[in-house]
Amino acid sequence: MGHSELPFFYLGAYWGMREQTLDDVAGDISATVRALGEAHPALRSWWWEDRAAPVDPDSQWLRDELEAARRRDGDGEPSAGDGYSVSFHNEPFPDYHSGPGSETKVKLSFFAGESGTPRLSNNCVLTLPAPKRAPQGLYDLQSLKLALHWMADIWRPDHALCVNTPLADAQGDWMKVSPQVGWITYLGPKYTDGIERAELPHGVQAAARADGALLWFPLPAADVAPRMVVDLREALVAAGCLPAGNG
Structure with a gap:
């Protein structure tokens, strides 16, 4: 894009x-x-x-x-x-x-x-x-x-993110799929159990912040594609950090 x-x-x-x-x-x-x-x-x-x-x-x-x-x-x-x-x-x-x-x-x-x-x-x-x-x-x-x-x-929120509508929509209805992730994502303590074993997509970086974790794609905003955030969320679901959603 x-x-x-x-x-x-x-x-x-x-x-x-x-x-x-x-x-x-x-x-x-x-x-x-x-x-x-x-x-x-x-x-x-x-x-x-x-x-x-x-x-x-x-x-x-x-x-x-x-x-x-x-x-x-x-x-x-x-x-x-x-x-x-x-x-x-x-x-x-x-x-x-x-x-x-x-x-x-x-x-x-x-x-x-x-x-x-x-x-x-x-x-x-x-x-x-x-x-x-x-x-x-x-x-x-x-x-x-x-x-x-x-x-x-x-x-000290439960979660936070930097995202646009196409990246959010690719993950599904936010009322059914939450928390969502973005170009940059913060996960509070309730969502970080198991994050150390998450198989994050290639290139995604993470650091401890505000008693939780900050994750980001080290790319310009224009280079972050919807499939990339979907893969990141799926990796966090697989690690038990995030719920899969209900629709």
């Missing part, structure tokens, strides 16, 4: 029910915003909706907005165990409410602290523009490995 045709990738970290206080969630969001800036300059500043000033991750405003969003989601009366959500974009967006905005922007979203509804997954997701529209170097493997490492280290 040509580089100009490559669909956008996203980095997603996912975990099950986990109670967190407002201060816990705000602190982890602050840590994430600061850490992602180490991965690439385009990830250093973030804006919320049409606010003129970038987000100060240590401000009282962030805590107020998290609480306000929780109340909006709960129709004014959030229940015990309801999570907190917020999303940012990495460019000023004065027309936020009137259009999709620039095709070069990155989106960063959070949903955390949910402990009352099993079907809801807590998550931190970094959505990138398509490679041909992305800032130079954003799709460098080392940059995205570092970004996913920080997401895993801060949030």
